[in-house]
Amino acid sequence: MVQAKKTLVLPEARMSELIFENPYLMLMLEHFGISLLIQDKTVRQLCKEHNVSEDLFLSFTNLFNGFQPSVTITYSFTDLKIITLFLRNTHQYYLEEKYPQIRSYITQMFELNDQSAMLMVEKFFDQYFAEVKEHLHYEDQIVFTYVNNLFDCFEKKQAACLPGNYSVSDYQEHHEDIEDKLEDLKNLLLKHLPLDNDQQIRRKLLFSLFELEYDLNIHTRIEDEIFIPLVEKMERTIKTGYGK
Amino acid sequence: MVNNNIHIVIIEPSTIIYEGLSSILGYSDDHFSISRLDKMDDIPNYTMRKTADVILINPAQVENNLKTYNTIRNGLSQTKWIGIIYAYFDQHLLSVFDESISIFDTPESIISLVHRTADQSEDSELSTQEKLTDREVEVLKLLTAGNSNKEIADQLNISTHTVISHRKNLSQKTGIKSVSGLTIYAVVKNIITLDNFKE
Numbered sequence: 210m211v212q213a214k215k216t217l218v219l220p221e222a223r224m225s226e227l228i229f230e231n232p233y234l235m236l237m238l239e240h241f242g243i244s245l246l247i248q249d250k251t252v253r254q255l256c257k258e259h260n261v262s263e264d265l266f267l268s269f270t271n272l273f274n275g276f277q278p279s280v281t282i283t284y285s286f287t288d289l290k291i292i293t294l295f296l297r298n299t300h301q302y303y304l305e306e307k308y309p310q311i312r313s314y315i316t317q318m319f320e321l322n323d324q325s326a327m328l329m330v331e332k333f334f335d336q337y338f339a340e341v342k343e344h345l346h347y348e349d350q351i352v353f354t355y356v357n358n359l360f361d362c363f364e365k366k367q368a369a370c371l372p373g374n375y376s377v378s379d380y381q382e383h384h385e386d387i388e389d390k391l392e393d394l395k396n397l398l399l400k401h402l403p404l405d406n407d408q409q410i411r412r413k414l415l416f417s418l419f420e421l422e423y424d425l426n427i428h429t430r431i432e433d434e435i436f437i438p439l440v441e442k443m444e445r446t447i448k449t450g451y452g453k
Numbered sequence: 454m455v456n457n458n459i460h461i462v463i464i465e466p467s468t469i470i471y472e473g474l475s476s477i478l479g480y481s482d483d484h485f486s487i488s489r490l491d492k493m494d495d496i497p498n499y500t501m502r503k504t505a506d507v508i509l510i511n512p513a514q515v516e517n518n519l520k521t522y523n524t525i526r527n528g529l530s531q532t533k534w535i536g537i538i539y540a541y542f543d544q545h546l547l548s549v550f551d552e553s554i555s556i557f558d559t560p561e562s563i564i565s566l567v568h569r570t571a572d573q574s575e576d577s578e579l580s581t582q583e584k585l586t587d588r589e590v591e592v593l594k595l596l597t598a599g600n601s602n603k604e605i606a607d608q609l610n611i612s613t614h615t616v617i618s619h620r621k622n623l624s625q626k627t628g629i630k631s632v633s634g635l636t637i638y639a640v641v642k643n644i645i646t647l648d649n650f651k652e
Contacts, residue, residue, distance in 0.1 A: 325647050329637045336633060389630045396628030401641050 218270045220253040220263050227252075227270065236424055237273050240298045241266070241291070261291050268435070269295070272427050278434050286443050289360055292436050293353050299428050300345045307421050308338050314414035322405040330397065337390045344387065352377065356440055363443055377440040388429070391422055459571045461487045462496070462505040464514055465537055470556065474509065474537070474563070481564040493518065496525050505532050506571045509554075512536045512546055522549065533570045585626060590644060592619040597636040597645055 218227060224247045228234045235245060243259055252270070256263045264282045272278055284292075315334055319327045355375060395418055398411055461478060465471045475487045490499060493514045499505070515522045515536075526534065536542075536553035547553055552570050554563050585593070588609075595605045602620070606613040624630045627638050639645045 326637060326641045329640060329647075333633050333637060390634065393629045393631050393634035397634060397637055397641075400628060401638050403641065 216274055217276060218252065218267055218274060220251065220256075220267065222252050224250055224252060224255055227274075231274055233420075233423055234270065234273055236302070237269060239302065240295045241269075242294060242298060262288055265291060269427075269431065272430060278430065284435065284439050286360065286363060286439070286446075289356060289436075289439060289443070292431070292439070293356055296428070296432065296436065297349060297353060299424065300349055302424075303421070304342065304345060307417070307424075308341065311414065311417050311421065312338065314410055314417060317410045318407045318414060321407040321410065324403065324405070326402060330394075330402070333390075334394070337387075337394075340390075341387055359440065359443060359447070363447055376444060377437055388422070388425060391418060391425070394418060395422075458484050458486050459506045459567070460504060461485055461567065461571075462490055462499065462508045463487060463537075464490050464493055464496075464508065464510040466491070466511065470511075470537065470539065473556075477560045477563060478567060481560070485567075493521060493525065497528065500529060500532075505529070507533050507535060507567055509535050509537055509567075510550075512538065512542045512550075512553075513540075515549065516542075516546060519549065535567070535570060585623065589619050589623055589626075592616060593623055593635060593639055594645060596620070596623075596632055597639050 216222075216227070216230060224234075224238075228247075238245060238247070241259065241261060243255060247255065250258070252266060253263060255261075256266045262285065265284060265288050268279055268282050312334060315331055319331060356377065395415065398415055398418075404411065463471055463474055465474070471489055475489070478485050479487055488499075488503075488505075490496065493510065496505070496508070526532075533552070534550045536547055536550040537556070538547070538553050539556040552566055554566060558566075591609060592605055595608060600608070602613045602616045606616045609616075623635065627635065629635050629638055636645075640647055
């Protein structure tokens with residue numbers, strides 16, 4: 210994973226300067242639905258403009274800069290809307306941009322490299338991508354919909370609409386698997402698959418895998434360490450009758 | 454890779470020194486993971502849960518506790534000890550450590566010293582070498598043919614526990630965890646042919 214220079218970001222920081230330091234933050238802005246033309250705006254200005262809580266924005270930015278999620282920040286339930294949007298956008302980026310790009314590199318590599326092993330790599334990736342798709346679709350359709358309903362329920366302060374036997378803690382597992390296979394692919398490309406005349410395309414493919422991995426790592430941490438605990442907290446609040 | 458992580462424990466009362474060392478080491482290499490303990494007495498408790506490859510320690514901790522130091526040290530044969538020097542200490546005291554670093558050393562020399570010291574303490578060199586043993590090759594063949602751990606154990610007359618440990622080594626040596634990834638590896642290295650695979 211690329212090591213970003215470790216700057217703990219504060220609300221007064223200029224977003225453009227942060228990006229010069231760690232370009233991966235461009236992806237983060239995109240996931241927040243913030244356009245790249247950020248001019249000279251500070252973090253605080255951007256947050257205000259896009260209705261994102263400063264704490265939440267800073268905590269994600271610092272995650273991208275290599276810090277642990279802060280334990281002192283308490284996220285509010287209204288943050289869930291933004292977090293869900295962020296996660297949905299990230300999924301879209303994976304499904305519509307990143308994975309197809311990787312797939313096309315593999316196809317190009319295959320054209321330059323007529324080994325039977327390449328056929329297997331293609332198959333490996335397709336199977337892997339199918340698993341990823343299934344997982345992301347599950348989150349998009351089941352988990353996020355559930356959380357949206359839960360949130361509506363919370364806003365109306367109704368307990369009755371809590372879905373009886375589903376809980377957000379039911380899903381979590383898949384992530385590790387997704388990251389393992391990505392690692393496998395990198396190892397195959399760097400250590401084992403004989404190189405024909407595919408040097409350039411292999412490098413592009415590897416860069417692309419590293420990029421995906423960087424974003425995926427953070428994505429997983431946001432889901433596991435911020436999103437799920439917050440949803441669980443909301444589940445508890447609803448179950449206990451809003452602290453009555 | 455997580456497999457050959459070098460686990461470093463720093464025992465240093467000064468936060469400035471600790472933070473300095475930990476960021477120099479932490480940013481040099483993904484394979485370093487760093488923890489901090491307050492005092493030497495905490496080591497036995499800690500190492501019961503986690504192994505420490507290298508312990509960086511302020512010699513003042515050891516100075517009047519040589520006996521405790523030796524006891525702890527004898528209990529941890531795999532661990533290497535490095536003194537952190539930023540004041541004058543008696544040469545005799547320093548000789549109880551494997552190595553020492555001065556706070557005036559360059560980051561590069563500190564990093565390379567920690568690496569060298571850690572490499573002596575474990576056979577990490579060996580285990581990351583790619584050469585597979587005959588037994589591992591057999592396990593790999595059966596694995597790629599779609600056998601479960603239990604089936605492999607039965608066919609090779611070994612316990613499932615042993616199969617799992619062979620699989621761990623396979624993943625460590627090749628960097629590949631999934632069976633489908635290992636299958637590609639096995640074809641590339643001519644351990645199995647594509648015909649085996651199609652069946």
